[in-house]
Amino acid sequence: MNSDNKIYKFVIDDTVYETKLTDKFRKRKLYAKENPDLVKAFIPGIIREIKIKNGSIVKTGDVLLILEAMKMKNVVASHRDGKIKEIKVKTGEMVIKNQLLLEFE
Amino acid sequence: MSFLSKLKEFFFKNDKIKVGGGEKANLKQAAMGKMTARERINALLDEDSFFEFDLFVKHAGKDFGMDKKDLPADGVITGSGTILGYPVCIYAQDFTVAGGSLGLAHARKITKIMDHSIKMGIPLIGINDSGGARIQEGVNSLAGYGEIFYRNTLASGVIPQISVILGPCAGGAVYSPALTDFVFVVDKISKMFITGPEVIKTVLGEEISMEDLGGAKIQSEITGNAHFFAQTEMECFEQIRRLCSFIPFNNSKKANPYPAKNPKSKYAVENIIPADPSQPYDVRRVIYSIVDDSDFFEVQEFWAANIVIGFARINGDTVGIVGNQPLVLAGVLDVDSSDKAARFIRFCDAFNIPLLTLVDLPGYLPGVDQEYAGVIRHGAKILYAYSEATVPKVTVILRKAYGGGYIAMCSRHLGADFVFAWPTAEIAVMGPEGAANIIFKNEIAEAGDPNEMRRQKVAEYTEKFANPYVAASNGYIDAVINPQETRKFLIQTLQLSKQKKESRPLKKHGIPPF
Numbered sequence: 336m337n338s339d340n341k342i343y344k345f346v347i348d349d350t351v352y353e354t355k356l357t358d359k360f361r362k363r364k365l366y367a368k369e370n371p372d373l374v375k376a377f378i379p380g381i382i383r384e385i386k387i388k389n390g391s392i393v394k395t396g397d398v399l400l401i402l403e404a405m406k407m408k409n410v411v412a413s414h415r416d417g418k419i420k421e422i423k424v425k426t427g428e429m430v431i432k433n434q435l436l437l438e439f440e
Numbered sequence: 441m442s443f444l445s446k447l448k449e450f451f452f453k454n455d456k457i458k459v460g461g462g463e464k465a466n467l468k469q470a471a472m473g474k475m476t477a478r479e480r481i482n483a484l485l486d487e488d489s490f491f492e493f494d495l496f497v498k499h500a501g502k503d504f505g506m507d508k509k510d511l512p513a514d515g516v517i518t519g520s521g522t523i524l525g526y527p528v529c530i531y532a533q534d535f536t537v538a539g540g541s542l543g544l545a546h547a548r549k550i551t552k553i554m555d556h557s558i559k560m561g562i563p564l565i566g567i568n569d570s571g572g573a574r575i576q577e578g579v580n581s582l583a584g585y586g587e588i589f590y591r592n593t594l595a596s597g598v599i600p601q602i603s604v605i606l607g608p609c610a611g612g613a614v615y616s617p618a619l620t621d622f623v624f625v626v627d628k629i630s631k632m633f634i635t636g637p638e639v640i641k642t643v644l645g646e647e648i649s650m651e652d653l654g655g656a657k658i659q660s661e662i663t664g665n666a667h668f669f670a671q672t673e674m675e676c677f678e679q680i681r682r683l684c685s686f687i688p689f690n691n692s693k694k695a696n697p698y699p700a701k702n703p704k705s706k707y708a709v710e711n712i713i714p715a716d717p718s719q720p721y722d723v724r725r726v727i728y729s730i731v732d733d734s735d736f737f738e739v740q741e742f743w744a745a746n747i748v749i750g751f752a753r754i755n756g757d758t759v760g761i762v763g764n765q766p767l768v769l770a771g772v773l774d775v776d777s778s779d780k781a782a783r784f785i786r787f788c789d790a791f792n793i794p795l796l797t798l799v800d801l802p803g804y805l806p807g808v809d810q811e812y813a814g815v816i817r818h819g820a821k822i823l824y825a826y827s828e829a830t831v832p833k834v835t836v837i838l839r840k841a842y843g844g845g846y847i848a849m850c851s852r853h854l855g856a857d858f859v860f861a862w863p864t865a866e867i868a869v870m871g872p873e874g875a876a877n878i879i880f881k882n883e884i885a886e887a888g889d890p891n892e893m894r895r896q897k898v899a900e901y902t903e904k905f906a907n908p909y910v911a912a913s914n915g916y917i918d919a920v921i922n923p924q925e926t927r928k929f930l931i932q933t934l935q936l937s938k939q940k941k942e943s944r945p946l947k948k949h950g951i952p953p954f
Contacts (some may be wrong), residue, residue: 337742338745339838342720344594344871345770347770347772347802347803347805347806347871347874348802348803348843348870348871348873348874348875349871349874349875349877350717350718350802350872350873351718352718352721352766352802353719353720353771354712354767354768354770354771355720355767355769356765356768356769357745357766357768358770359662359744359776360769361933362779363807363809364809365808365809366808366809366812369649378644379601379644379645388468395875404643405643424469429645431645432644432645
């Protein structure tokens, strides 16, 4: 078993249990609400085109960027209406997964 | 030609093919720390029991110069033999011949031995050590994989199927082991993945070694794809032989009985369980205290360790044991532990192995990650598997059995034949702290000293509900028993259940949650 073999206090329904924890549990990703002002890369790849500028007003569904990954030109479309505050990437740039691409105001 | 010269020719042909890929390739295999396919078969099966099929089969490749190549036995050795005196069918891919790659004739040899094992009703063991599809044979090698998967599925629940990963097993090839009942892996030798490190690097930019991506440890601890982990090939073969001792040949038979033996005296039941339900202990010690010779053969020991599954014998007969493990995550049910238990329950049910369930859990694991991972559909598998099972089902509630967890762990309501509880059992909708905080919310909030009031109310609830007697008064438990007599009661009830007959509504098949 993947575990550090320490005994932890572990609460279920207000009862405190003493027990070991698996690494999988200890290292689980804690939930954090997504910030709607940020657009991140959903896949690693290369920015092929940028269709907007800083300050552009966009509507839901408007094309923001073209992100090439797995030999596909993926359209990154806007998930909301709003004004672009800052584009964080350049055409031709390689991006990793979850890299910040642009920010809304 | 004279009789003698015909015989000489026969020996010559045999010996030539049996060298496999040749001396050099065999040495290379040894340098990788691996036995050859023939050595493996001989080490696993009873001595001199191997009977080979299709030694003279030739490969079917015609393109890319393959027609001029000779591939001895087409890179796979197939046949039958015995383990502990009982027959099995076996195939072993030979990495020394074209990297054990799978072409049409190679696949046909495997499907032939699979058909044989299904027809004869004997277990199938597949030793995988192959670079994958033989690219030169194109779509024919894909067809070969498909025909193997199809038979794995037909054989599922009819004969036990065992996969042994002793080398690479990658891409489509890993789906055959995934369709079988038990997967054995060996440290530093087994490698299983769908897409290898190179593709992952090119496409996703993630760099990882083969070992870290799909080595034996990963498959045993992280993914749950493997069931048994060994340090060496010889240890792995010992594990396979041991498994074979616990399971029947096929779904119309029962496992072979062994002479009954008492548990070892050092595992005295009264010294194992702390009465305080918040304190941990190792549930395997409870198992050692009730099974023959304290001998428990654990399955998937290193994955989802909050539930323990495995085989043992009680009074000489095999039982499949499922027990919550309070030592890890307080024994909760979660996505992985539900999957682990559910599949094991279905194996036992398919192969006439009675189920013994040992209960001590606080419920299902709360958390966003669990909900997002689909704990609803995963958790449902264990309910489905227990409800569907018609083998004898005996449940012993050791300590806490709260809420949904109580229902899931083979409760009377899911069709348990016998439900026992120890005096330490607490069968309730939730633990006393949580229950008191809900039921007496107002009293606690309005009290002059809320903590004192909470303490009182928790004590009140504990006194009233944290015991086995409320459930027993409703008939949900058949008997509250002295823990020291657990084995005695298990022997009696399993004896009583031997002729159990239970039918289910006629259907093509159910649709279990996935």
